[in-house]
Amino acid sequence: MTTENATYDLVVVGGGINGAGIARDAAGRGLRVLLCERDDLAAHTSSASTKLIHGGLRYLEYYEFGLVRKALREREVLLRAAPHIIWPMRFVMPHTRNLRPRWMIRTGLFLYDHLGGRSSLARSGAIKLQAHDAGKALHGDFRDGYIYSDCWVQDSRLVTLNALDAAERGADIRPRTSCTGARRAGDRWHVELRDETSGDTTNLTARALVNAAGPWVSSFLQSITGEQQRQGDKQVRLVKGSHLVVPRLFDHDQAYLLQNPDGRVVFVIPYEHDYTLIGTTDELFAGDPGKIAISAEETTYLCETVGRYFRRTVTPDDVVWSYAGVRPLYDDHAAEASAVTRDYVLDLDTRDGEAPLLSVFGGKITTYRTLAEDVLAQLAAPLGITDRRWTAATTLPGGDIPDADFDAWLPTLAQRYPFIPEGLLWRYARNYGTRIHTLLGDARSLDDLGAHLGDGIYAAELEYLVRYEWARTAEDVLWRRSRMGLHITEDTGCTLHAWFAHRTEHPPAARRSASG
Template identity: 60%
Template structure:
């Protein structure tokens, strides 16, 4: 094997943890290469419930440390990217047969005060007949509670971390798999394989294994190591229906089986419902919702809403596999901790290997900071942390005031239709200008591939955000596939894939 380029850190995995680690490390001055076997956020990191939250239900399992850590991160993240993250109010109907009101009030008081809040209002009790959130609910629900958490576009969060890593000097290789890595001469010597079958040899002073559901498999396979922690794969599935309510609050419902179901306003016209928590022992890349899961989610919603839904009302589904830390005695998948553990393998005189087990989107920045602290110490690098107050690309919006930014953006580009201006501002923040370029009319944005999707945006996504297919664009960089409708989706997908084939990005060497 040829020697290849040398890096301080090779990150394996292009989900939120891998992208976050690459960003943090590159910003500290380390030379970084990230490889991802598919597209960024292809798997678990685009299949979440899309919340930045402390995890109210984890209080029930006495996960106070995890909840506090997550609560501390909420406002840090909301400030870092106010275009793709924003506050969201949640309504919890009170069901006396499940939990007494005093217990819920106590839990919400703790949730309000475990960490400092500046952007998010506290919790309060409500009478359903006096609140807009009461109208869609069955008449027997008389009271409830409202509290705060946050919403996030999860796949875009991953892309923005990768983009920030790149802009700090990191090299990002999507559709590139780690085939093998061996320690030799105080460093790692790794063989990578691209989707076209070509190979790439690289050397690295350290490796971060952030392969998510594949973390243990990668350790035992390409890295030839044994894992100190077990990984429990838990499947979460979601359904999307037409909008079930008009207001802007979300719902959190408590089920008899101790699971929590969310119903969340989604993409203007839809409601996102999930999630399920089921043991999973298949291939994480082939995970999909079952008919039983779809029915379970419909039944859960129907216990609370006047408007009933059936599987026929489902417009879209998605599923993901969470790699959770194995715990003794945690028989219920919902009770398995969402905290993380970092396993450092650094024999004396040998190149370090750090493996990430577990984690959740809300704590990714803290996880990345801790991971790079650990690796920097092992590499004898004096590299202080920096991300706590740093905006993500497009997130440098004054005072984190998105509505004011949107108004100014629309005023500067009055020729943009209102819904397109809103979508571009939400997706790209201050980088929306980079998407538009010098265009002064819709015609100057180029060919229209779908309502509101023009060639200028495809070019930006290809050249700047590593998009290589219609799926990358329609389901991860955006959710325009949902809006296309089944009748038009196939032709739109075909046209975009043909465009990528005719206008390929230049493969970096």
């Protein structure tokens, strides 16, 4: 079945962090926006990151001072905007004599502390590992080290919250909807969409089209729009990054940055209370970005890195979960994958005054908000709007926690909801922030949360995720709206799949705002 829709100001193709951020910014400026994503929100690159909001300490080696400065400033902005899903973390770097010299590390950390201007995070410094908690997990020959600050983020939730904010500002968000055709006709784009669930098609028009398709940015230009690339040599360079999750390797809440003899670095990070996250790798990738998995060689590389530093060895048998993603980096023709710039490049094609097409090449999760601002700045003249920037001072849904102080706010929730077990309350607070009140509603007991499907998953949370966050499958809930997939039993997983199967047969009521 085919339907006809009215004209939009902006159609954004791609439901990763860049597309969601652009849709949010545009909707907040009063534009009529539609975002489409072939799969679930954050189904690919944006849920497969190392989960850091950071300046990128190692980028200083490649003289990416502008990118590091921009990212460090964004670290502060995002920490205030979403203190429930973003929080500070300290990183320990054991010193290895035959790798980067002390003067280089000290200089890099000094720049890291000062490039972004005033920071709310603790400064860097030198530490004696044998007298530090972080040293206990390391081999005894590591005596000296350095410590610095960055931030952790629930990456796929960051995407969802941007999409949710966009929707609440009037954007039309359509996951599981492919853009199957787009052609220019004067000052309009004629766009065809296909619902991947029902197969229905929709034809609409738009004043501008944004290609934020990530790893598919170039193929979208060629196969969907039929445009010959005016960008010349502007292409993305696909770089594969893989991660391991293993049982917890240490008892403290600090992370590690480990240097490897090949010049790369690997993070070892506390993850989901019970686990440790290890990553990432950097490999050039030439296959289908939608079909990707960690290789045996990458697994060995990461395990050997941990063994080089930690008393406890890690083998492939210890891995409880792994994931891989393709980062669509702007191709600056760097010789090594680890040296490819993480900054973004935008290309605006107006074709003699015709409807504009803007393509996004590259980028990183930390700078998605400034990328969105730059996109709207380039589209301001073609769309006849003022460049009114607003997102830097506005919280994301659930982020309006008093003074952005999560630790001070959490005890007030315990007083308000004494019937919620401590661990479950922490998870609700971290995932939903102040939107916890929408999720719990008038509940006065656990029984008021509906059926318990097992392992702390209640029907009330699933209803919330279906109604407000576009969850349609058990995988959406377990691996993108949360990482509960690591914590549940097989029986709970089966029950959750059955719940969604029943829900599909009995669709929920129309979606409404979650801001209550």
